[in-house]
Amino acid sequence: MTTDPDPLLTDLLLTNLQSRRDDDHVVSLDGTWKLILDPYDSGLINILGERNKTGYFRDFKPRHQGDRVEYDFDTSTDIEVPGDWNTQHPELLYYEGTAWYRRLIEVDDDHAARASAGRSFVHFGAANHTTRVFLDGEELALHEGGFGPFTVEVTGRLSAGTHSLVVMVNNRREPDRIPAMRSDWWNFGGIHRSVELVHTPATSIIDAWLTMAPDGCLTGGVTVDGPEAWALEVRVSLGDEVIADVANLADGEQPIDPPSSAALGFERWAPGAPVLHRATWTLHNPDTGAVVDEVHDDIGLRTVRVDGTTLYINDVETYLNGISIHGEGPSGGSRAAGEADASELLDWAEALNANFVRLAHYQHDEAMVREADRRGLLAWGELPVYWGIDFENPATIANARRQADELVVRDRNRASMILWSAANETLPGDGRNSFITTIIERFRALDPTRLTTAALLTLPTNSPNTLIDDPLGEVVDVIGVNEYLGWYYGDREAIPETTWSSTFNKPLVFSELGAGAKFGHHGSDDEIWTEEFQAAVYRAQLEMINRQSECIGLSPWILKDFRTPMRVLPGIQDGYNRKGLVSEEGERKLAFELLADWYKEQP
Numbered sequence: 001m002t003t004d005p006d007p008l009l010t011d012l013l014l015t016n017l018q019s020r021r022d023d024d025h026v027v028s029l030d031g032t033w034k035l036i037l038d039p040y041d042s043g044l045i046n047i048l049g050e051r052n053k054t055g056y057f058r059d060f061k062p063r064h065q066g067d068r069v070e071y072d073f074d075t076s077t078d079i080e081v082p083g084d085w086n087t088q089h090p091e092l093l094y095y096e097g098t099a100w101y102r103r104l105i106e107v108d109d110d111h112a113a114r115a116s117a118g119r120s121f122v123h124f125g126a127a128n129h130t131t132r133v134f135l136d137g138e139e140l141a142l143h144e145g146g147f148g149p150f151t152v153e154v155t156g157r158l159s160a161g162t163h164s165l166v167v168m169v170n171n172r173r174e175p176d177r178i179p180a181m182r183s184d185w186w187n188f189g190g191i192h193r194s195v196e197l198v199h200t201p202a203t204s205i206i207d208a209w210l211t212m213a214p215d216g217c218l219t220g221g222v223t224v225d226g227p228e229a230w231a232l233e234v235r236v237s238l239g240d241e242v243i244a245d246v247a248n249l250a251d252g253e254q255p256i257d258p259p260s261s262a263a264l265g266f267e268r269w270a271p272g273a274p275v276l277h278r279a280t281w282t283l284h285n286p287d288t289g290a291v292v293d294e295v296h297d298d299i300g301l302r303t304v305r306v307d308g309t310t311l312y313i314n315d316v317e318t319y320l321n322g323i324s325i326h327g328e329g330p331s332g333g334s335r336a337a338g339e340a341d342a343s344e345l346l347d348w349a350e351a352l353n354a355n356f357v358r359l360a361h362y363q364h365d366e367a368m369v370r371e372a373d374r375r376g377l378l379a380w381g382e383l384p385v386y387w388g389i390d391f392e393n394p395a396t397i398a399n400a401r402r403q404a405d406e407l408v409v410r411d412r413n414r415a416s417m418i419l420w421s422a423a424n425e426t427l428p429g430d431g432r433n434s435f436i437t438t439i440i441e442r443f444r445a446l447d448p449t450r451l452t453t454a455a456l457l458t459l460p461t462n463s464p465n466t467l468i469d470d471p472l473g474e475v476v477d478v479i480g481v482n483e484y485l486g487w488y489y490g491d492r493e494a495i496p497e498t499t500w501s502s503t504f505n506k507p508l509v510f511s512e513l514g515a516g517a518k519f520g521h522h523g524s525d526d527e528i529w530t531e532e533f534q535a536a537v538y539r540a541q542l543e544m545i546n547r548q549s550e551c552i553g554l555s556p557w558i559l560k561d562f563r564t565p566m567r568v569l570p571g572i573q574d575g576y577n578r579k580g581l582v583s584e585e586g587e588r589k590l591a592f593e594l595l596a597d598w599y600k601e602q603p
C-alpha cells in the first residue's frame, strides 16, 4: 500500500534544548493535562468519514443554550504529562486507541512580546505512537513513531491570552507501523516524555553537533535557519578555544571541520572516567560582532573503532560488560521519563559493575544518554524495528528513516553513544536486507564516527559450533547475537562447549541471553522460574562467553522485570517478563550478584 505522505508530517527537530533551558528560553508544559478517550476517532472524523468540524481539536464551548457540544475538556479526566495513560488510570491498563490531550497555555504580555520577537516551537520528547498537534483548533503537525522527539513551530500564534493546545495520540498497533503488531513489551500510550515551549531568535541554531572521529579529529555540523542566515557565521569553541568558524549558513547543514590539532589539549572521555568539555556555537554577524543566537553542550571526546574482531575506545582494547535495559521506570511498571528514572536505572547498571548499556528496543529518553555521558557508561541506541515489520512498504521504510534521523540527530553529541542499532530479531529475506541496509546507510550518512549494529536472531545451527552467516553481518560493523541457550533451546550442560563465530571477521556482542526467574522463588537449579535456575544459566553462559575469541562483550536480557501482555503465567509472570536481574520493584535476584562479580573480575 503506497499513499502520499501527509503534508503535515513533521521532520523538524530542534536540538540542544538543555542549553536553551539553562538560558531560560524554555517553558515547561509538563504537569496536569485534560484527557478524552476516543476509541472510534470521532473527535477527528464525522459519520460521513470527513474531518469533524466540531471535533475535539476545536476545544469548543457551547455559546448559547441548546448549542450541542458533546465533549468538554474542562470537566474531563486529568492526566499527568509526561506519563503513559495505562498506569495512571487502572481502567486504561490495556487501552489501545486514540486519546485527546489538552493543555491551556496562558500567554502574558511579556511572554507575548518575547514570542513575537523571534520564533516559538513546541517540543515533544516523545508520544506513542501517532500524534496530531492542534493549536487553537488548527492542525499544525503530524508525527509518526512512539519514541522519537519532534518539534512543531508555533511562531506568530502566541499572542497575549489563553491558547488551547490539543494533541491527539493514537497507539493502536498497525501492520505498517514501527513497531508493528507484536512486541514483547507493553504498548504504553500517551505523551510519555516532556513537552516544552521553546523560544529562539528569528534566525537561530536549529541543530549543532561535535564529536570525535576514529582518527582523533573533531567533526560535526551546524544548521541555522531564518531570514538573516546568509549574513551570519557560527563560531565554534571548545572550552576557551575557538576551533572553527562556519559560514554559508543559508545552505542547510554546514560541516564543522576543525584542524586535526584542535582536540590535542583536551582530556579524553573514557568509560569509567568521564570528562566533559563545554562546546559553544555562537551565531554572530562577522561585520558587527553582534551575537544573534548561542547554544552550548557538554561533550566528551573519545574515539571508537573496530579492527577485525576487536573494539577500541581511545585506542584501548575494550570489552563491553553490559546489560540490556527497557525504558520502564524503576518502580510501578510504567514508562520511564526524566532524570530521576534514568539515574536510578543507571545506578543499578553501575552496581552490576557494567560499563555498557544496551538501550533496547527503541529510542530511550534523552535523559538516559546524558546520564550515561556523565557516568562514563558506553551505550547502544536502537530503533523499534522489531518482529513483523512490513519491510516492503515504502511508507514504513520512510518512517524508519525518519526515526533513524531523530535518534542520531538527538544523540550524536553524546560520547557514551557508540553503537547505532537498526533492528532486533528480523528474519532474513531480500526485503528485510534492503530495508535494514537503508537504515544503516542513513546512520552512517548522519554520523560517520560511530559503529552500526543489529541484534540478530541467531538460532544455533551445527550445534555446538554456530557459524553466523546472516547477510546483515556484511552490512553492520558489530554483530549483535541474541541467543537463549539454556532457556528457549539447548541443554544447559552443553552451553560451555558451544562456540560462535561469523563469516565476516567482525566483532560479536551477545546482545541477549538470559532466563526467567521470579524474585523470592527458590529451589533447585533444575526448577524453572527459581532464582537458582536463572543463576545456573548465567554461570554456564559466562563460562561459554569467556572462550569466544570474536566476542567483544555482552548485554544480557535484562536489567529489570518489565511489563508485557505476552507473559501471563499466573503466580509467576502475571504480565511481566521475568528475565530481569532485579524484580519490577528493584529486588536483586541471585544472578545479579553472579554477573556483578564476573564483571568485577574482567580486565
Ligand code: GCB
Pocket (backbone or CB within 6 Å): 184, 361, 424, 425, 482, 512, 557, 577, 579
Ligand atoms: C528476545 C527479544 C526480547 C524479548 C526476549 C524474551 O529475543 O529480543 O524483546 O523480551 O527475547 O524474553 O524472550
